[in-house]
Amino acid sequence: MATKYRYEEFTWPEIREAVAQNRVAVLPVGTIEQHGPHLPLVADVITATEMSRLAVAGMPEEAVLLPSVYYAFNEHHLDFPGTIAVQGDTFINYVSDIGKSLAHHGFKKILLVNGHGSNVPFLDIAARNITNHSNAICAMVPWWNLIPKELFTELRESEYPGGMAHGCELETSVLLHLCGNLVQMEHASRDIPVQRSEYFYWDLQSPSPVFFQEFFSRYSKTGTSGDPTKATAEKGRRFVEAVVVRMMQLIRELRAREIAPRVDHH
Numbered sequence: 001m002a003t004k005y006r007y008e009e010f011t012w013p014e015i016r017e018a019v020a021q022n023r024v025a026v027l028p029v030g031t032i033e034q035h036g037p038h039l040p041l042v043a044d045v046i047t048a049t050e051m052s053r054l055a056v057a058g059m060p061e062e063a064v065l066l067p068s069v070y071y072a073f074n075e076h077h078l079d080f081p082g083t084i085a086v087q088g089d090t091f092i093n094y095v096s097d098i099g100k101s102l103a104h105h106g107f108k109k110i111l112l113v114n115g116h117g118s119n120v121p122f123l124d125i126a127a128r129n130i131t132n133h134s135n136a137i138c139a140m141v142p143w144w145n146l147i148p149k150e151l152f153t154e155l156r157e158s159e160y161p162g163g164m165a166h167g168c169e170l171e172t173s174v175l176l177h178l179c180g181n182l183v184q185m186e187h188a189s190r191d192i193p194v195q196r197s198e199y200f201y202w203d204l205q206s207p208s209p210v211f212f213q214e215f216f217s218r219y220s221k222t223g224t225s226g227d228p229t230k231a232t233a234e235k236g237r238r239f240v241e242a243v244v245v246r247m248m249q250l251i252r253e254l255r256a257r258e259i260a261p262r263v264d265h266h
């Protein structure tokens, strides 16, 4: 029988066994929000979940896949229908509680895999909360951070910065590969903020030096930020495969990582 890796399918003795095997607990976190007229609201859940699933399925003795977090912080998208916004402190506490529960059961290594740009500061704090208030260590990675630089250089056709931000060349390519039936390319169009500078821009390939996010409807007419017309399923396949390979490396490294004892120097 194939080794189980979906957390919710385990019995409690099996969870105890998974802890004894020092498996890494992998929690995908997305959001439910508008992604332009061509992508489904669930885009960020699908990307984070599917890449995590592919990674964990490739190493089922070493990790478990948690059920995904669907709702998150995104009130800057509320001017577009569909977005479900959760307050920042609620979101931080919710994810922290999931991690602390895992630590309570004995999991020592927890990885949050993020699919939504604006989750980054909140999940960073949640990961620190879990690490600071349990015996486990918790790390967080946005999946696009795992794309090798050379692959951006090879595949990217949209302008930098700006072409890859939201419902963009990157996200649309990945969704075309993972669930092409949910993508309506006939409604995809280029929509990049007019006000851009070396200080103010948004791009998944590398973040701007200044942290700033205003209401999306102030700078996007379509709900897109980037150029989804440059997206293809083949690019999506290349991006996903590269992310999954590196996510597996990351999970292995986290699993092997020594948790050194704290030292009280008072």
Ligand SMILES: [Zn+2]
Pocket (backbone or CB within 6 Å): 035, 043, 044, 115, 116, 117, 166, 167, 171
């Ligand atoms: Zn997204």
